[in-house]
Structures are given as C-alpha cells and as structure tokens.
Amino acid sequence: AEKYVDEAVQADTYNYRAYVNKGNIMFQRHRYAEAIQFYHGAVAIESDCVEAHYNMGLCFKEVSNLRTAERCFLKCNTIMHGCPEVIYQLAQLAIAKQDIPDAIDRLSELLSIVPNDPAALREL
Numbered sequence: 001a002e003k004y005v006d007e008a009v010q011a012d013t014y015n016y017r018a019y020v021n022k023g024n025i026m027f028q029r030h031r032y033a034e035a036i037q038f039y040h041g042a043v044a045i046e047s048d049c050v051e052a053h054y055n056m057g058l059c060f061k062e063v064s065n066l067r068t069a070e071r072c073f074l075k076c077n078t079i080m081h082g083c084p085e086v087i088y089q090l091a092q093l094a095i096a097k098q099d100i101p102d103a104i105d106r107l108s109e110l111l112s113i114v115p116n117d118p119a120a121l122r123e124l
Helices: 004-013 018-028 034-047 049-063 066-079 084-096 100-113 118-123
Strands: none
Touching: 004 018, 004 049, 018 034, 018 049, 018 100, 034 049, 034 084, 049 084, 084 100, 084 118
16 A cells, blocks of 8 residues: 555645555554654645544644644634544543543533434543
8 A cells, every 4th residue: 555655645746645645554553753744745735634634633642742633633623513523532632631621512512413422421
C-alpha cells in the first residue's frame, strides 16, 4: 500500500487524499510525528479535509498533546457539526482534562444523536 501511496503523492502533489493515506499508514505504524506531517500536507491542500483533521487529532491524542488534539476535533466539528465520532472524541478529551461540565455537555449531545450509545451511557 505504501508504494502506491508514494507513487500517488509523486504523481500529483496536490492530491490531498494521497497525503491522508500516507498519514494513515504512518499512524498504523505508530509513527505519529510523520503521520501528522502528512495530515498537515493534506490540510494545506484541502483545508476542510475532515479526515485529515480527525486523524491528526487522534495522533495528537496518542502523544498526549490534548490541547492540539482538541483544536483538530473542534475544526472537524465546525466542518461537520453533529458527527458522533467527533463529539465522542471531544467528550473523551474533556474527561482527560477533568472538565466534567464540558464532558457532560458533550456526552449529552452525543446521546441526543445516538440515544443508546453504550460508551456515552457508560461515561455518564
């Protein structure tokens, strides 16, 4: 897969999807700093690329950079308001920061979209 992604990036340096895919490969290999660079490349080409922002947020979360992770997920939420996966990540970050009121708000918002979400119900 990596060979084809590298070829896609070289063939068209404006192919933001190729950058996202390369970032995904690096993420799977736990090479988060490299993954972040590729996601940044995707965002530089397509600023509203939700997948790049979301996956970059996951990378920052993995390296315990919670503030930057939160900014990535907030950007996703701005682009695609009401996405359950994004709201869940924001709730998890609020819990990690021990911001209980924000966590409750996020989990309540999630439950308004997915009423029987077991993870949200467990966290509340």
